[in-house]
Amino acid sequence: MALVLQYLVYFLIASSLLSMVRVVIGPSVADRMIGLNLVAAQTLAILVVVAVAADRSIYLDVALVYDIFGFVGILVLARYFTEKGEGL
Amino acid sequence: MIIVAYIFFGLGVLFNIMGNIGVLVFPDVYTRLQASSTCTTTSVLSILIGCILYAGWGPISGRLVVIALFFFVTNPISAHIIARFAWQSGIVPWRRTHSRRQEPGAEDD
Numbered sequence: 001m002a003l004v005l006q007y008l009v010y011f012l013i014a015s016s017l018l019s020m021v022r023v024v025i026g027p028s029v030a031d032r033m034i035g036l037n038l039v040a041a042q043t044l045a046i047l048v049v050v051a052v053a054a055d056r057s058i059y060l061d062v063a064l065v066y067d068i069f070g071f072v073g074i075l076v077l078a079r080y081f082t083e084k085g086e087g088l
Numbered sequence: 089m090i091i092v093a094y095i096f097f098g099l100g101v102l103f104n105i106m107g108n109i110g111v112l113v114f115p116d117v118y119t120r121l122q123a124s125s126t127c128t129t130t131s132v133l134s135i136l137i138g139c140i141l142y143a144g145w146g147p148i149s150g151r152l153v154v155i156a157l158f159f160f161v162t163n164p165i166s167a168h169i170i171a172r173f174a175w176q177s178g179i180v181p182w183r184r185t186h187s188r189r190q191e192p193g194a195e196d197d
């Protein structure tokens with residue numbers, strides 16, 4: 001693994017842990033969903049960088065499916081909390 | 089080509105830091121959503137373009153183009169879903185002066 005890609009993965013892991021602060025302390029449900037969206041995007045970047053660093057094209061399928069499931073997860077959470085009626 | 093890829097990685101790191109600071113500092117759902125959506129989309133797309141330039145021509149760069157197009161479509165859509173959910177659940181947008189607070193949808197809808 002190249003050194004720049006390795007440090008990029010470390011930076012993205014630290015940034016994801018920093019984004020989890022908003023998920024923990026968020027006052028409303030929408031704040032926690034913002035934090036989860038941020039963590040999902042950075043995890044996608046981590047998977048892509050690891051796949052490019054390992055030079056395996058099969059790892060990128062995992063990244064694509066993770067992206068699709070992150071989008072569907074946000075959609076399902078919004079629909080669930082709308083019908084439940086607990087926004088704040 | 090590798091130097092251009094490193095420049096795109098640096099841009100991605102810069103936008104990522106700005107987006108995280110915005111999400112941690114801003115006072116409201118909508119302002120946090122603006123920081124999160126714009127900076128995360130730009131940051132991850134910069135890292136994906138850097139990975140395309142780093143990997144070169146081949147199966148990896150083709151799949152990276154598909155992932156970049158899908159991410160470029162779905163991340164603003166999920167931000168819009170969160171904003172619509174926050175608006176429908178009755179969260180009042182933040183204002184600097186609290187004396188001029190108005191109900192959501194009173195004047196401009």
